[in-house]
Amino acid sequence: MAKNNTSGAGGDWIATSGDSIGTGPDRSRRQCVPIGRCGEGDAVVMKKDASRVASLLAGLLVVGLSACAEEGTSMPSAADVQRDAVQFLSRSEQVVNVPWKDIPEPILEQCDDGVRFVYSAVVTVDNDAKANAAELAMFWRSEGLSVSPSVTDFGSRGNTIYAATAHRDSGPRAAYQLSVISVAIEITSECAPGAVDDDDE
Template sequence: MLAALLSATIVVAGCAAEGKTMTPEETQKDALALLDQTTTSTDIDWSSPGDPVSKKCSEGVRYQYMVHAPVNSKQTELADSLAEFWRSKGLQVERSKQDFGSKYGTVYAATAKADGKAGAAFEITNGNALVYVNSQCVAGSPDDE
């Protein structure tokens, strides 16, 4: 449920394309670069992103990548580190923190966005960290794969 809410929240982060018109391939490459930079900015063993999920957006299509990693401690430090990294890349970061009880513990979440750039989000629980990156929204269709 939390992942679905966070995924829906970052739709906006990846759909505002301004400036140079990019191709779907360019936006995928841009999003993968941000994801790679994000994961290598930490000392965590992240999963590989696999193929993107393509979704309809206002301009046509956007691509979303996700990685995850087990996290059993230092959730606060990881949340701080990811948020600071995205700020250093010129993204505006909005964070939240909520206690979901003994099953999930405190959940740290954030979205990061900037016009003309890929957007990102994270969700960190007491057992898992998820990072999502959305490409910019570009002309095309999710069916054009």
């Protein structure tokens, strides 16, 4: 619809119908609404004004999308999560004074956003399971993990199991299982891009 403006009582107006502006008996006057001041006969809404509005809205949309992208957090790399898990396993092993073996190869598990790496360190050795479990739980809490311990007594030597799981919002998760004849610590990395099948290629 073409829009023109006219002047009337109370200021300038914009015509809103498709008829011509006129005051004579054979000219129909369009319905008008007030606008800002314009010269008589000038077009009120120009194509270039519409283009400017469209450009402004597009710019605002781009800014908004960019801001949303900046607020998101990127997923850590597979190398980063493996490094963090191995370091956390090493520090956890230092808490329990037993002859640990070399860092084991990880088992890959699929997760919602990719793959995670599970490191399980197991030693068969006589030890004070109750004290070692308490030390591990204390250390993990000092690292910012929430620890959920449990004790299961099977009624015979070596069959009292001290276990726990530990997690936090970011970083590796942990678990332990100890008896008087064995110590096991499991560290699970964060999720990283990839798939379990990638390790076979």
